[in-house]
Amino acid sequence: MKKIDLNEQKKTPYIDAYLKYINEHNSCFDVPGHHQGNIKTDFDKIFGHVVYKNDINCPRGLDNILHPSGCIKEAQDLFAKACGADSCRFLINGSTSGVLIMLLSSLKAHDKIILPRNVHKSVINGLILSGAVPVFLMPEIDYGTEIVNQVSYKSWKKAIDANPDAKAIFIINPTYFGAVCDLKKITEYAHSKGMIVLCDEAHGSHFYFSSHLPLSGISAGCDMCTLSMHKTGGSLTQSSVLLIKTDKVSNYEINKAYNLITTTSPSSILLGSLDAARKYMVFNGSKALFKSINLARQFIKDMEGVEGFKAHGKEYFVKNGCYNYDETKVIVELDNLSITGFELYRILKDEYNIQVELCETYVMLLLFTVGTKKKDVDKLLEALKDISNRFYKKDMVYPDHRFGQNIPEQIMRPREAFHGELEVVKLEDAVGRVSKEIIMIYPPGIPIIIPGEKFSQRIVDQIKYYQSTNVTVMSDNNGAEYVCVVKE
Numbered sequence: 001m002k003k004i005d006l007n008e009q010k011k012t013p014y015i016d017a018y019l020k021y022i023n024e025h026n027s028c029f030d031v032p033g034h035h036q037g038n039i040k041t042d043f044d045k046i047f048g049h050v051v052y053k054n055d056i057n058c059p060r061g062l063d064n065i066l067h068p069s070g071c072i073k074e075a076q077d078l079f080a081k082a083c084g085a086d087s088c089r090f091l092i093n094g095s096t097s098g099v100l101i102m103l104l105s106s107l108k109a110h111d112k113i114i115l116p117r118n119v120h121k122s123v124i125n126g127l128i129l130s131g132a133v134p135v136f137l138m139p140e141i142d143y144g145t146e147i148v149n150q151v152s153y154k155s156w157k158k159a160i161d162a163n164p165d166a167k168a169i170f171i172i173n174p175t176y177f178g179a180v181c182d183l184k185k186i187t188e189y190a191h192s193k194g195m196i197v198l199c200d201e202a203h204g205s206h207f208y209f210s211s212h213l214p215l216s217g218i219s220a221g222c223d224m225c226t227l228s229m230h231k232t233g234g235s236l237t238q239s240s241v242l243l244i245k246t247d248k249v250s251n252y253e254i255n256k257a258y259n260l261i262t263t264t265s266p267s268s269i270l271l272g273s274l275d276a277a278r279k280y281m282v283f284n285g286s287k288a289l290f291k292s293i294n295l296a297r298q299f300i301k302d303m304e305g306v307e308g309f310k311a312h313g314k315e316y317f318v319k320n321g322c323y324n325y326d327e328t329k330v331i332v333e334l335d336n337l338s339i340t341g342f343e344l345y346r347i348l349k350d351e352y353n354i355q356v357e358l359c360e361t362y363v364m365l366l367l368f369t370v371g372t373k374k375k376d377v378d379k380l381l382e383a384l385k386d387i388s389n390r391f392y393k394k395d396m397v398y399p400d401h402r403f404g405q406n407i408p409e410q411i412m413r414p415r416e417a418f419h420g421e422l423e424v425v426k427l428e429d430a431v432g433r434v435s436k437e438i439i440m441i442y443p444p445g446i447p448i449i450i451p452g453e454k455f456s457q458r459i460v461d462q463i464k465y466y467q468s469t470n471v472t473v474m475s476d477n478n479g480a481e482y483v484c485v486v487k488e
Protein backbone atom coordinates (compact mmCIF):
# COMPACT_ATOMS: atom_id res chain seq x y z
CA MET A 1 0.00 0.00 0.00
CA LYS A 2 1.21 3.53 -0.80
CA LYS A 3 2.40 5.58 2.17
CA ILE A 4 -0.31 7.85 3.54
CA ASP A 5 0.36 11.60 3.57
CA LEU A 6 -0.28 12.27 7.27
CA ASN A 7 -0.24 16.04 6.85
CA GLU A 8 -3.03 15.82 4.36
CA GLN A 9 -4.93 13.39 6.63
CA LYS A 10 -5.10 16.10 9.34
CA LYS A 11 -7.64 17.91 7.17
CA THR A 12 -11.39 17.56 7.71
CA PRO A 13 -12.89 19.32 4.68
CA TYR A 14 -16.50 18.35 5.33
CA ILE A 15 -16.40 19.28 9.02
CA ASP A 16 -14.75 22.63 8.21
CA ALA A 17 -17.46 23.54 5.70
CA TYR A 18 -20.15 22.30 8.11
CA LEU A 19 -18.82 24.40 10.99
CA LYS A 20 -18.57 27.47 8.77
CA TYR A 21 -22.20 27.05 7.73
CA ILE A 22 -23.40 26.65 11.34
CA ASN A 23 -21.44 29.69 12.50
CA GLU A 24 -22.99 31.87 9.79
CA HIS A 25 -26.40 31.70 11.57
CA ASN A 26 -28.25 31.63 8.28
CA SER A 27 -31.98 32.29 8.02
CA CYS A 28 -33.51 29.12 6.63
CA PHE A 29 -36.14 28.76 3.96
CA ASP A 30 -35.05 25.25 2.99
CA VAL A 31 -35.32 21.69 4.30
CA PRO A 32 -35.22 20.30 6.96
CA GLY A 33 -38.36 22.16 7.98
CA HIS A 34 -37.49 22.51 11.66
CA HIS A 35 -35.10 25.23 10.39
CA GLN A 36 -32.19 24.39 12.65
CA GLY A 37 -34.38 23.86 15.67
CA ASN A 38 -37.01 26.60 15.49
CA ILE A 39 -39.44 24.18 17.08
CA LYS A 40 -39.30 22.45 20.46
CA THR A 41 -39.98 18.71 20.72
CA ASP A 42 -39.47 15.88 23.19
CA PHE A 43 -36.29 14.98 21.32
CA ASP A 44 -34.64 17.77 23.31
CA LYS A 45 -35.03 15.61 26.45
CA ILE A 46 -32.21 13.47 25.12
CA PHE A 47 -29.98 15.94 23.30
CA GLY A 48 -30.91 19.41 24.47
CA HIS A 49 -31.32 21.40 21.29
CA VAL A 50 -27.98 20.47 19.80
CA VAL A 51 -29.11 17.92 17.22
CA TYR A 52 -31.78 20.16 15.68
CA LYS A 53 -29.42 23.14 15.65
CA ASN A 54 -26.86 21.18 13.63
CA ASP A 55 -29.15 19.08 11.47
CA ILE A 56 -28.88 20.39 7.93
CA ASN A 57 -29.29 18.75 4.56
CA CYS A 58 -27.15 19.91 1.64
CA PRO A 59 -27.32 23.71 1.61
CA ARG A 60 -24.96 25.89 -0.42
CA GLY A 61 -21.41 25.23 0.71
CA LEU A 62 -21.94 21.63 1.73
CA ASP A 63 -21.68 19.99 -1.69
CA ASN A 64 -24.05 17.47 -3.27
CA ILE A 65 -23.74 13.80 -2.35
CA LEU A 66 -25.05 12.64 -5.74
CA HIS A 67 -22.62 14.80 -7.68
CA PRO A 68 -19.78 15.59 -5.27
CA SER A 69 -17.32 18.26 -6.36
CA GLY A 70 -16.59 20.20 -3.16
CA CYS A 71 -16.18 19.28 0.51
CA ILE A 72 -17.86 15.85 0.18
CA LYS A 73 -15.54 14.95 -2.70
CA GLU A 74 -12.48 16.14 -0.77
CA ALA A 75 -13.52 14.16 2.32
CA GLN A 76 -14.21 11.05 0.20
CA ASP A 77 -10.79 11.39 -1.51
CA LEU A 78 -9.03 11.61 1.86
CA PHE A 79 -10.90 8.49 2.97
CA ALA A 80 -9.90 6.62 -0.18
CA LYS A 81 -6.24 7.58 0.32
CA ALA A 82 -6.31 6.53 3.99
CA CYS A 83 -7.46 3.06 2.88
CA GLY A 84 -5.35 2.65 -0.25
CA ALA A 85 -8.37 2.84 -2.59
CA ASP A 86 -8.66 4.84 -5.82
CA SER A 87 -11.95 6.39 -4.80
CA CYS A 88 -14.59 6.34 -2.08
CA ARG A 89 -18.30 7.08 -1.82
CA PHE A 90 -19.96 8.00 1.47
CA LEU A 91 -23.06 5.98 2.36
CA ILE A 92 -25.78 7.05 4.76
CA ASN A 93 -27.88 3.92 4.66
CA GLY A 94 -25.27 1.55 6.03
CA SER A 95 -23.36 -1.15 4.21
CA THR A 96 -26.79 -2.34 3.14
CA SER A 97 -26.64 0.36 0.44
CA GLY A 98 -22.97 -0.39 -0.32
CA VAL A 99 -23.78 -4.05 -0.92
CA LEU A 100 -26.64 -3.08 -3.24
CA ILE A 101 -24.41 -0.67 -5.17
CA MET A 102 -21.66 -3.30 -5.57
CA LEU A 103 -24.11 -5.86 -6.91
CA LEU A 104 -26.15 -3.51 -9.10
CA SER A 105 -23.07 -1.97 -10.71
CA SER A 106 -21.44 -5.35 -11.44
CA LEU A 107 -24.32 -7.60 -12.43
CA LYS A 108 -27.21 -7.68 -14.85
CA ALA A 109 -30.18 -10.06 -14.82
CA HIS A 110 -29.08 -13.68 -15.34
CA ASP A 111 -25.40 -12.91 -14.60
CA LYS A 112 -23.91 -15.50 -12.27
CA ILE A 113 -22.29 -14.62 -8.95
CA ILE A 114 -20.53 -17.06 -6.58
CA LEU A 115 -21.06 -16.37 -2.90
CA PRO A 116 -21.22 -18.03 0.52
CA ARG A 117 -24.69 -18.94 1.79
CA ASN A 118 -24.13 -17.07 5.10
CA VAL A 119 -24.37 -13.63 3.45
CA HIS A 120 -26.38 -10.80 4.98
CA LYS A 121 -29.94 -10.21 3.79
CA SER A 122 -28.84 -7.07 1.89
CA VAL A 123 -27.00 -9.38 -0.52
CA ILE A 124 -30.19 -11.35 -1.16
CA ASN A 125 -31.96 -8.05 -1.76
CA GLY A 126 -29.22 -7.18 -4.27
CA LEU A 127 -29.89 -10.47 -6.06
CA ILE A 128 -33.60 -9.67 -6.20
CA LEU A 129 -32.99 -6.17 -7.55
CA SER A 130 -30.34 -7.19 -10.08
CA GLY A 131 -31.97 -10.44 -11.19
CA ALA A 132 -28.61 -12.19 -10.92
CA VAL A 133 -28.21 -15.95 -10.43
CA PRO A 134 -26.52 -16.99 -7.17
CA VAL A 135 -24.18 -19.97 -6.94
CA PHE A 136 -24.13 -20.53 -3.20
CA LEU A 137 -21.20 -22.17 -1.43
CA MET A 138 -21.41 -23.88 1.92
CA PRO A 139 -19.02 -22.33 4.45
CA GLU A 140 -17.15 -24.48 6.93
CA ILE A 141 -18.85 -24.99 10.26
CA ASP A 142 -17.19 -25.03 13.65
CA TYR A 143 -19.14 -27.88 15.20
CA GLY A 144 -17.95 -27.00 18.72
CA THR A 145 -19.78 -23.67 18.70
CA GLU A 146 -21.99 -24.31 15.63
CA ILE A 147 -20.73 -21.07 14.13
CA VAL A 148 -20.74 -20.85 10.36
CA ASN A 149 -17.31 -19.58 9.26
CA GLN A 150 -15.75 -19.10 5.83
CA VAL A 151 -15.62 -20.98 2.56
CA SER A 152 -12.16 -22.56 2.22
CA TYR A 153 -9.79 -21.61 -0.61
CA LYS A 154 -10.18 -25.13 -1.98
CA SER A 155 -13.98 -24.77 -2.22
CA TRP A 156 -13.68 -21.29 -3.77
CA LYS A 157 -11.27 -22.62 -6.40
CA LYS A 158 -13.51 -25.58 -7.16
CA ALA A 159 -16.56 -23.33 -7.55
CA ILE A 160 -14.70 -20.82 -9.72
CA ASP A 161 -13.44 -23.65 -11.96
CA ALA A 162 -16.94 -25.16 -12.16
CA ASN A 163 -18.53 -21.80 -13.06
CA PRO A 164 -16.19 -20.13 -15.55
CA ASP A 165 -19.11 -18.03 -16.81
CA ALA A 166 -19.59 -16.36 -13.38
CA LYS A 167 -19.22 -12.60 -13.60
CA ALA A 168 -18.28 -11.99 -9.97
CA ILE A 169 -17.56 -13.50 -6.60
CA PHE A 170 -18.65 -12.03 -3.26
CA ILE A 171 -16.56 -12.46 -0.10
CA ILE A 172 -17.29 -11.50 3.52
CA ASN A 173 -14.28 -10.06 5.38
CA PRO A 174 -14.73 -10.95 8.25
CA THR A 175 -17.97 -12.83 8.95
CA TYR A 176 -20.23 -11.49 11.69
CA PHE A 177 -18.45 -13.89 14.07
CA GLY A 178 -14.95 -12.82 12.99
CA ALA A 179 -13.77 -15.58 10.65
CA VAL A 180 -11.44 -14.54 7.82
CA CYS A 181 -10.53 -16.47 4.65
CA ASP A 182 -7.39 -16.31 2.50
CA LEU A 183 -8.74 -13.20 0.81
CA LYS A 184 -5.67 -12.41 -1.28
CA LYS A 185 -5.32 -15.89 -2.73
CA ILE A 186 -9.03 -16.20 -3.53
CA THR A 187 -9.08 -12.71 -5.06
CA GLU A 188 -6.04 -13.45 -7.23
CA TYR A 189 -7.56 -16.70 -8.44
CA ALA A 190 -10.92 -15.09 -9.28
CA HIS A 191 -9.12 -12.24 -11.07
CA SER A 192 -7.06 -14.73 -13.07
CA LYS A 193 -10.39 -16.05 -14.39
CA GLY A 194 -11.62 -12.53 -15.20
CA MET A 195 -14.13 -12.32 -12.35
CA ILE A 196 -14.95 -9.19 -10.34
CA VAL A 197 -14.28 -9.51 -6.59
CA LEU A 198 -16.77 -7.78 -4.29
CA CYS A 199 -16.03 -7.63 -0.58
CA ASP A 200 -18.48 -7.15 2.28
CA GLU A 201 -16.50 -5.51 5.08
CA ALA A 202 -19.52 -4.48 7.14
CA HIS A 203 -17.62 -5.91 10.11
CA GLY A 204 -14.11 -5.11 8.92
CA SER A 205 -13.64 -1.34 8.64
CA HIS A 206 -11.06 -1.44 11.46
CA PHE A 207 -8.80 -3.75 9.39
CA TYR A 208 -7.69 -0.63 7.46
CA PHE A 209 -6.21 0.96 10.55
CA SER A 210 -4.19 -1.73 12.35
CA SER A 211 -1.29 -3.98 11.39
CA HIS A 212 -2.40 -6.45 14.12
CA LEU A 213 -5.56 -7.37 12.24
CA PRO A 214 -6.24 -9.40 9.08
CA LEU A 215 -5.71 -7.99 5.60
CA SER A 216 -8.26 -5.46 4.35
CA GLY A 217 -10.19 -6.03 1.13
CA ILE A 218 -8.45 -3.24 -0.77
CA SER A 219 -4.99 -4.51 0.33
CA ALA A 220 -5.98 -7.98 -0.88
CA GLY A 221 -6.84 -6.59 -4.33
CA CYS A 222 -10.67 -6.67 -4.19
CA ASP A 223 -12.44 -4.45 -6.73
CA MET A 224 -14.98 -2.92 -4.38
CA CYS A 225 -15.41 -3.09 -0.60
CA THR A 226 -18.20 -1.82 1.59
CA LEU A 227 -17.32 -0.88 5.16
CA SER A 228 -19.73 -0.18 8.03
CA MET A 229 -17.61 2.53 9.63
CA HIS A 230 -20.42 2.86 12.16
CA LYS A 231 -19.93 -0.72 13.37
CA THR A 232 -16.21 -0.82 14.07
CA GLY A 233 -14.71 2.43 12.78
CA GLY A 234 -16.09 4.98 15.25
CA SER A 235 -18.60 6.88 13.07
CA LEU A 236 -22.33 7.31 13.75
CA THR A 237 -24.94 4.61 13.11
CA GLN A 238 -25.81 4.17 9.40
CA SER A 239 -22.67 5.91 8.12
CA SER A 240 -20.60 3.62 5.89
CA VAL A 241 -18.31 3.87 2.88
CA LEU A 242 -17.81 2.18 -0.45
CA LEU A 243 -14.15 1.82 -1.47
CA ILE A 244 -13.28 1.33 -5.13
CA LYS A 245 -10.10 0.13 -6.80
CA THR A 246 -11.02 -1.51 -10.05
CA ASP A 247 -10.59 -1.55 -13.80
CA LYS A 248 -13.43 -4.06 -14.12
CA VAL A 249 -16.45 -1.91 -13.26
CA SER A 250 -16.81 1.54 -14.82
CA ASN A 251 -17.40 4.72 -12.84
CA TYR A 252 -20.54 5.17 -14.87
CA GLU A 253 -22.00 1.85 -13.63
CA ILE A 254 -21.03 2.65 -10.03
CA ASN A 255 -22.55 6.16 -10.22
CA LYS A 256 -25.70 4.77 -11.79
CA ALA A 257 -26.18 2.27 -8.96
CA TYR A 258 -25.19 4.83 -6.31
CA ASN A 259 -27.75 7.32 -7.64
CA LEU A 260 -30.43 4.64 -7.69
CA ILE A 261 -29.94 3.72 -4.03
CA THR A 262 -28.95 6.98 -2.34
CA THR A 263 -31.25 9.53 -0.74
CA THR A 264 -31.27 13.08 -2.09
CA SER A 265 -31.37 14.30 1.53
CA PRO A 266 -28.18 13.15 3.24
CA SER A 267 -27.76 13.84 6.94
CA SER A 268 -24.90 16.28 7.53
CA ILE A 269 -24.46 14.71 10.96
CA LEU A 270 -23.74 11.31 9.43
CA LEU A 271 -21.47 12.72 6.72
CA GLY A 272 -19.55 14.78 9.28
CA SER A 273 -19.09 11.70 11.44
CA LEU A 274 -17.39 9.89 8.54
CA ASP A 275 -14.92 12.73 8.01
CA ALA A 276 -14.21 12.75 11.76
CA ALA A 277 -13.92 8.96 12.10
CA ARG A 278 -11.45 8.74 9.20
CA LYS A 279 -9.13 11.26 10.87
CA TYR A 280 -9.59 9.62 14.28
CA MET A 281 -8.76 6.17 12.92
CA VAL A 282 -5.74 7.38 10.91
CA PHE A 283 -4.17 9.00 13.95
CA ASN A 284 -5.52 6.93 16.87
CA GLY A 285 -6.92 3.73 15.37
CA SER A 286 -3.82 1.59 15.58
CA LYS A 287 -3.21 2.35 19.26
CA ALA A 288 -6.87 2.12 20.24
CA LEU A 289 -7.29 -1.19 18.40
CA PHE A 290 -4.17 -2.66 19.97
CA LYS A 291 -5.66 -1.77 23.35
CA SER A 292 -8.96 -3.43 22.51
CA ILE A 293 -7.19 -6.57 21.19
CA ASN A 294 -5.32 -6.80 24.50
CA LEU A 295 -8.54 -6.30 26.47
CA ALA A 296 -10.07 -9.15 24.46
CA ARG A 297 -7.06 -11.42 25.03
CA GLN A 298 -7.09 -10.69 28.78
CA PHE A 299 -10.84 -11.29 28.97
CA ILE A 300 -10.41 -14.73 27.37
CA LYS A 301 -7.75 -15.56 29.98
CA ASP A 302 -9.86 -14.23 32.86
CA MET A 303 -12.79 -16.39 31.76
CA GLU A 304 -10.74 -19.56 32.20
CA GLY A 305 -12.24 -21.42 35.14
CA VAL A 306 -15.56 -19.54 35.10
CA GLU A 307 -17.81 -22.60 35.08
CA GLY A 308 -20.53 -22.62 32.45
CA PHE A 309 -18.58 -20.61 29.90
CA LYS A 310 -15.71 -21.06 27.45
CA ALA A 311 -14.33 -17.89 25.85
CA HIS A 312 -12.75 -18.25 22.41
CA GLY A 313 -10.67 -15.98 20.21
CA LYS A 314 -8.19 -16.26 17.36
CA GLU A 315 -6.28 -19.18 18.87
CA TYR A 316 -9.42 -21.35 19.03
CA PHE A 317 -10.64 -20.50 15.55
CA VAL A 318 -7.29 -20.91 13.81
CA LYS A 319 -6.74 -24.21 15.63
CA ASN A 320 -10.15 -25.34 14.37
CA GLY A 321 -9.54 -24.63 10.71
CA CYS A 322 -10.13 -20.88 10.17
CA TYR A 323 -7.54 -19.19 7.96
CA ASN A 324 -7.47 -16.15 10.25
CA TYR A 325 -9.65 -14.43 12.85
CA ASP A 326 -10.51 -10.87 13.90
CA GLU A 327 -9.16 -10.56 17.43
CA THR A 328 -11.53 -7.73 18.35
CA LYS A 329 -14.30 -10.31 18.53
CA VAL A 330 -14.74 -12.81 21.33
CA ILE A 331 -17.09 -15.79 21.26
CA VAL A 332 -18.32 -17.05 24.60
CA GLU A 333 -19.66 -20.58 24.40
CA LEU A 334 -22.27 -21.65 26.95
CA ASP A 335 -21.17 -24.91 28.49
CA ASN A 336 -23.25 -26.67 31.14
CA LEU A 337 -25.42 -23.66 31.86
CA SER A 338 -29.12 -24.20 32.49
CA ILE A 339 -30.12 -21.23 30.30
CA THR A 340 -29.85 -20.67 26.53
CA GLY A 341 -27.92 -17.87 24.88
CA PHE A 342 -31.22 -16.11 24.17
CA GLU A 343 -32.00 -16.08 27.91
CA LEU A 344 -28.46 -14.98 28.73
CA TYR A 345 -28.86 -12.01 26.36
CA ARG A 346 -32.01 -10.89 28.19
CA ILE A 347 -30.59 -11.52 31.69
CA LEU A 348 -27.41 -9.53 30.98
CA LYS A 349 -29.41 -6.55 29.75
CA ASP A 350 -32.33 -6.61 32.16
CA GLU A 351 -30.51 -7.57 35.36
CA TYR A 352 -26.96 -6.29 34.83
CA ASN A 353 -27.37 -3.41 32.32
CA ILE A 354 -24.99 -5.05 29.90
CA GLN A 355 -25.73 -5.03 26.18
CA VAL A 356 -23.86 -7.62 24.12
CA GLU A 357 -23.75 -7.82 20.33
CA LEU A 358 -25.66 -11.06 19.96
CA CYS A 359 -26.46 -14.43 21.43
CA GLU A 360 -27.53 -17.56 19.63
CA THR A 361 -28.63 -20.83 21.22
CA TYR A 362 -25.30 -21.60 22.91
CA VAL A 363 -22.96 -18.74 21.98
CA MET A 364 -22.56 -15.06 22.73
CA LEU A 365 -20.63 -12.59 20.55
CA LEU A 366 -18.76 -9.69 22.18
CA LEU A 367 -17.16 -6.80 20.31
CA PHE A 368 -14.01 -5.19 21.68
CA THR A 369 -13.83 -1.99 19.66
CA VAL A 370 -12.02 1.35 19.79
CA GLY A 371 -14.70 2.37 22.30
CA THR A 372 -14.37 -0.55 24.75
CA LYS A 373 -13.39 0.44 28.31
CA LYS A 374 -11.65 -1.80 30.86
CA LYS A 375 -14.21 -0.94 33.55
CA ASP A 376 -16.97 -2.35 31.34
CA VAL A 377 -14.98 -5.54 30.69
CA ASP A 378 -14.55 -5.94 34.47
CA LYS A 379 -18.30 -5.42 34.95
CA LEU A 380 -19.08 -8.09 32.33
CA LEU A 381 -16.65 -10.50 33.93
CA GLU A 382 -18.30 -10.05 37.35
CA ALA A 383 -21.76 -10.49 35.81
CA LEU A 384 -20.73 -13.73 34.06
CA LYS A 385 -19.24 -15.07 37.31
CA ASP A 386 -22.51 -14.31 39.05
CA ILE A 387 -24.51 -15.97 36.26
CA SER A 388 -22.17 -18.96 36.51
CA ASN A 389 -23.04 -19.26 40.23
CA ARG A 390 -26.73 -19.02 39.46
CA PHE A 391 -27.03 -21.28 36.42
CA TYR A 392 -24.04 -23.64 36.18
CA LYS A 393 -25.30 -27.20 36.17
CA LYS A 394 -22.61 -29.84 36.15
CA ASP A 395 -24.47 -32.62 34.37
CA MET A 396 -26.56 -30.47 32.08
CA VAL A 397 -27.71 -32.31 28.97
CA TYR A 398 -28.56 -29.89 26.20
CA PRO A 399 -31.59 -30.65 24.05
CA ASP A 400 -30.66 -31.35 20.44
CA HIS A 401 -30.83 -28.06 18.58
CA ARG A 402 -28.80 -28.95 15.50
CA PHE A 403 -30.65 -28.50 12.30
CA GLY A 404 -27.94 -29.56 9.90
CA GLN A 405 -26.48 -26.89 7.74
CA ASN A 406 -26.94 -27.79 4.12
CA ILE A 407 -27.94 -25.19 1.56
CA PRO A 408 -31.68 -25.18 0.81
CA GLU A 409 -32.60 -26.35 -2.67
CA GLN A 410 -32.81 -23.43 -5.09
CA ILE A 411 -35.75 -23.74 -7.49
CA MET A 412 -35.79 -20.31 -9.14
CA ARG A 413 -33.89 -17.01 -9.20
CA PRO A 414 -34.55 -14.83 -6.13
CA ARG A 415 -36.03 -12.12 -8.38
CA GLU A 416 -38.37 -14.54 -10.13
CA ALA A 417 -39.71 -15.86 -6.81
CA PHE A 418 -40.00 -12.32 -5.40
CA HIS A 419 -42.27 -11.39 -8.31
CA GLY A 420 -44.07 -14.77 -8.40
CA GLU A 421 -47.78 -15.02 -7.59
CA LEU A 422 -48.39 -14.99 -3.83
CA GLU A 423 -49.91 -17.73 -1.73
CA VAL A 424 -49.88 -17.54 2.06
CA VAL A 425 -49.69 -20.89 3.88
CA LYS A 426 -49.24 -22.03 7.47
CA LEU A 427 -45.54 -22.61 8.23
CA GLU A 428 -46.07 -26.34 8.79
CA ASP A 429 -47.78 -26.67 5.40
CA ALA A 430 -44.89 -25.00 3.58
CA VAL A 431 -42.69 -28.09 3.17
CA GLY A 432 -41.99 -28.56 -0.54
CA ARG A 433 -43.11 -25.03 -1.46
CA VAL A 434 -40.92 -22.24 -2.88
CA SER A 435 -40.40 -19.24 -0.61
CA LYS A 436 -41.22 -15.73 -1.78
CA GLU A 437 -39.57 -14.13 1.22
CA ILE A 438 -36.50 -13.92 3.42
CA ILE A 439 -36.96 -15.42 6.89
CA MET A 440 -34.24 -14.83 9.47
CA ILE A 441 -33.40 -13.85 13.00
CA TYR A 442 -31.51 -10.59 13.56
CA PRO A 443 -28.80 -10.35 14.55
CA PRO A 444 -27.02 -11.88 12.67
CA GLY A 445 -29.40 -11.27 9.75
CA ILE A 446 -28.32 -14.34 7.81
CA PRO A 447 -31.39 -15.72 6.07
CA ILE A 448 -32.71 -19.20 6.95
CA ILE A 449 -34.54 -19.22 3.62
CA ILE A 450 -34.59 -16.77 0.70
CA PRO A 451 -36.92 -16.22 -2.28
CA GLY A 452 -36.58 -19.07 -4.75
CA GLU A 453 -35.52 -21.71 -2.18
CA LYS A 454 -37.68 -24.68 -1.23
CA PHE A 455 -38.96 -25.18 2.33
CA SER A 456 -37.79 -28.49 3.76
CA GLN A 457 -38.87 -30.07 7.06
CA ARG A 458 -35.47 -29.02 8.48
CA ILE A 459 -36.12 -25.36 7.66
CA VAL A 460 -39.64 -25.47 9.11
CA ASP A 461 -38.29 -27.11 12.30
CA GLN A 462 -35.55 -24.49 12.58
CA ILE A 463 -38.01 -21.58 12.27
CA LYS A 464 -40.35 -23.23 14.80
CA TYR A 465 -37.45 -23.68 17.17
CA TYR A 466 -36.57 -19.96 16.99
CA GLN A 467 -40.24 -19.04 17.50
CA SER A 468 -40.25 -21.18 20.66
CA THR A 469 -37.24 -19.29 22.09
CA ASN A 470 -38.99 -15.91 21.85
CA VAL A 471 -36.37 -14.36 19.58
CA THR A 472 -37.92 -12.24 16.87
CA VAL A 473 -38.26 -14.21 13.69
CA MET A 474 -38.25 -11.63 10.91
CA SER A 475 -40.25 -12.21 7.77
CA ASP A 476 -42.56 -10.27 5.46
CA ASN A 477 -45.45 -11.90 7.30
CA ASN A 478 -44.63 -10.88 10.90
CA GLY A 479 -43.17 -13.80 12.77
CA ALA A 480 -43.57 -16.46 10.07
CA GLU A 481 -46.52 -18.33 11.57
CA TYR A 482 -47.82 -17.98 8.04
CA VAL A 483 -45.32 -17.74 5.20
CA CYS A 484 -45.36 -16.38 1.66
CA VAL A 485 -44.79 -18.96 -1.05
CA VAL A 486 -45.00 -18.93 -4.82
CA LYS A 487 -48.42 -20.10 -6.04
CA GLU A 488 -48.15 -23.43 -7.90
Ligand SMILES: Cc1ncc(COP(=O)(O)O)c(C=O)c1O
Binding pocket: 093, 094, 095, 096, 097, 099, 119, 120, 122, 172, 175, 176, 200, 202, 203, 228, 238, 240, 444, 445
Ligand atom coordinates in the same frame (compact mmCIF):
# COMPACT_ATOMS: atom_id res chain seq x y z
C1 LIG B 1 -22.21 -9.27 6.91
C2 LIG B 1 -23.04 -8.02 6.85
N1 LIG B 1 -23.10 -7.33 5.69
C3 LIG B 1 -23.81 -6.20 5.57
C4 LIG B 1 -24.52 -5.69 6.65
C5 LIG B 1 -25.31 -4.43 6.49
O1 LIG B 1 -24.65 -3.40 7.17
P1 LIG B 1 -25.39 -2.10 7.70
O2 LIG B 1 -26.05 -2.47 9.00
O3 LIG B 1 -24.28 -1.13 7.86
O4 LIG B 1 -26.37 -1.70 6.67
C6 LIG B 1 -24.49 -6.38 7.88
C7 LIG B 1 -25.22 -5.88 9.05
O5 LIG B 1 -25.28 -6.43 10.10
C8 LIG B 1 -23.74 -7.59 7.98
O6 LIG B 1 -23.71 -8.29 9.11
